[in-house]
Amino acid sequence: MATLDDKAAAKGVEKVKTLMFLSPAELDSIAQRLAEASKAAPTVPSLPDESGAKKKKKTGGGLDLGKIVAKACDDVGLKDAADIALFGRMVANDHSITVEGAAMFSHALSTHKADNDLDFYTAVDDRQKEDPTVSEEDRTGSGMMGTLEFASAVYYRYAALNLDQLFYQKDRDGKPSANLGTLLAAEHLATRQKVVDAFIRATLMAVPGARKNSMNAHTLPGYVLGTFKAAGQPLQLINAFEMPVRPKCGLMDASIEAMKAHHAKLKETWGITCDTEVVLPTVNLNAFCEALTKHVI
Numbered sequence: 292m293a294t295l296d297d298k299a300a301a302k303g304v305e306k307v308k309t310l311m312f313l314s315p316a317e318l319d320s321i322a323q324r325l326a327e328a329s330k331a332a333p334t335v336p337s338l339p340d341e342s343g344a345k346k347k348k349k350t351g352g353g354l355d356l357g358k359i360v361a362k363a364c365d366d367v368g369l370k371d372a373a374d375i376a377l378f379g380r381m382v383a384n385d386h387s388i389t390v391e392g393a394a395m396f397s398h399a400l401s402t403h404k405a406d407n408d409l410d411f412y413t414a415v416d417d418r419q420k421e422d423p424t425v426s427e428e429d430r431t432g433s434g435m436m437g438t439l440e441f442a443s444a445v446y447y448r449y450a451a452l453n454l455d456q457l458f459y460q461k462d463r464d465g466k467p468s469a470n471l472g473t474l475l476a477a478e479h480l481a482t483r484q485k486v487v488d489a490f491i492r493a494t495l496m497a498v499p500g501a502r503k504n505s506m507n508a509h510t511l512p513g514y515v516l517g518t519f520k521a522a523g524q525p526l527q528l529i530n531a532f533e534m535p536v537r538p539k540c541g542l543m544d545a546s547i548e549a550m551k552a553h554h555a556k557l558k559e560t561w562g563i564t565c566d567t568e569v570v571l572p573t574v575n576l577n578a579f580c581e582a583l584t585k586h587v588i
Contacts, residue, residue, distance in 0.1 A: 294384070312380050313364070314372030320363040328359055357385055364388045368473035373486045376457060376470035393457035393470050394450065394490065395525060401444035402532045402546040410439045410505075441506060445513075445542045447532060447550070450494045451525040454587065458483055484584045491517075491580050495571075514547045515571035516554070517579055519586045526563060528553055 296308045313321070369376045369390070379392025416434030419425050460469040467475050474483050498509055518526065531553030538545035557563055569582040 309383070311382070312372075312375055314367075314369055314375060316367045316371045317364045317369075320367040321360050324359050324363040325356070361385055361387045369470055370473040373471065373489075377452075377486075377490060390470055391456065393453045395453070397449040397527065397529065399446040399448045400529065400532065401442070401535075402447050402549065403445065403535045403537065403542055405442045405444040407440045407442050410441055412437060412439070439502075441502075445546050447529060447546070448512075449527055449529065452487065452490060453525075454487075457486075458587070480588070484587045487584050487587050488580050491583060492576070495576070512571065513543050514550075515579070516550070517567075517569045517571075517583050518565040519567040519583055520564075521566050521586075523563070526554075526557065526565075528557075 294308050296304075296306050299306050365387070375390055377392060377394040380388070380390040382389045413433040413436040419434065420430045456469055458469050458471055458475060460467070460472070462468040467473070469475070471483070471486070474486075495512055495515060503509065516528075520526070528550055531550045532546070536542065536545040536549050558565075567582055567586065569579050571579050574582070
């Protein structure tokens with residue numbers, strides 16, 4: 292599944308060249324399968340030990356470890372790995388355990404013209420004068436200085452979730468083939484709804500980690516449109532801002548109105564219907580999530 296890093300191994304460090312994401316259940320299944328295969332491996336006579344007795348040792352010759360691992364992952368499924376099921380997993384060396392993510396995201400784009408600003412910073416080192424390695428002419432300067440670019444704007448973000456691919460999809464033989472198909476039984480309904488509820492809340496409330504303290508980017512969405520469609524492709528509304536909004540006052544309201552108008556036009560032109568449409572802040576977050584998760588059956 293992943294290739295050993297020979298350069299690191301030469302330095303006594305054992306690691307692989309690529310990241311590999313596995314669920315706890317998959318790891319347990321792989322360990323069990325490998326243990327069983329090791330017990331069943333053929334034995335060969337070894338050289339005499341210090342006592343002169345000959346012993347037999349196990350050899351892994353002839354074992355296809357890749358197939359063993361793939362079978363172990365396939366048997367257990369992703370019942371405890373909603374993150375892998377949502378965002379996917381690429382395994383270049385074995386496509387049989389590659390997972391196509393059920394979630395879709397677009398980059399956040401400003402709804403209007405936005406110019407980058409420069410943030411100048413400097414770090415003062417009060418003890419620089421005590422450092423004998425610093426020359427006299429450098430002791431009056433700062434420890435570090437520079438500039439960083441940032442922008443402040445109203446952003447449009449889009450995320451979608453393919454419930455069929457996540458829970459309900461089946462192969463030609465009628466067997467579950469969805470990413471979380473192991474949770475399709477009726478007793479797992481609450482778990483399925485919990486996965487979707489957590490995805491919605493995280494999508495709305497997550498704050499990007501980059502410079503979240505120095506820029507204090509802890510802002511919540513001003514408007515959220517949530518839709519559920521029983522069939523058909525996802526509905527992206529980014530073209531509402533192909534022409535940037537240019538209001539005389541306030542960017543948020545003008546952006547919301549542009550998106551509403553574009554959505555209404557798409558529905559009228561293409562005959563698009565949604566089984567559910569719910570809006571924040573018309574309802575609160577709990578009601579918003581309940582309106583969408585009720586379709587997880």
